[in-house]
Structures are given as C-alpha cells and as structure tokens.
Amino acid sequence: MTRLTKEQIELMKEELTVELADWLMENYGYTPTEALDILYTSETFERLQETSTGLYFQGVGYVSSFLKNEVENAVFR
Numbered sequence: 001m002t003r004l005t006k007e008q009i010e011l012m013k014e015e016l017t018v019e020l021a022d023w024l025m026e027n028y029g030y031t032p033t034e035a036l037d038i039l040y041t042s043e044t045f046e047r048l049q050e051t052s053t054g055l056y057f058q059g060v061g062y063v064s065s066f067l068k069n070e071v072e073n074a075v076f077r
Contacts, residue, residue: 012056013048019060020044020067027064028071042070 004012017039024035039045044066048055055063 009051009056016048016056016058016060016063017045020064023060023064024067024071027068038071039067042067044070 021032021035021039024030024038025032028035030038044055044063047053047066048063
C-alpha cells in the first residue's frame with residue numbers, strides 16, 4: 001500500500017478548497033470573496049484542514065453536504 005506524502009495531502013486539500021468555493025458560488029450565487037470568506041470560517045473547512053479526519057480524501061459532493069448544512073443553518077465562527 002502506498003502512503004500519500006504530506007505534499008500530496010496538502011494538494012488534495014487545496015484542490016477540494018477550490019472545488020468547494022466554486023460550489024458555493026454556483027449553488028448560492030456568492031462572489032468569489034464571499035465564497036472564500038464563508039468557506040474559511042466554516043467548521044467544514046476546519047475539519048478539512050485536520051488531516052486525521054480524512055475529509056480531504058472525499059469528493060466535493062460528500063464534503064459540500066456538510067457545508068450546505070452550515071450555510072443553510074448559518075453556523076459559522
């Protein structure tokens with residue numbers, strides 16, 4: 001079994017971050033600045049950054065379901 005390097009994991013997190021920001025813009029009409037502000041202050045993003053959760057390894061459809069819950073219930077730090 002091949003293990004991912006720290007660099008590979010960070011790249012996966014960055015790519016998912018871009019996909020989530022795009023998802024926020026497409027589904028809620030946010031500007032890029034608004035989408036990033038919402039994403040960066042979300043619990044979902046916090047969990048994504050914590051490697052031990054493995055959330056970085058999931059698809060945008062799965063991760064966006066958590067973000068959708070936060071957006072629709074206005075749960076932000």
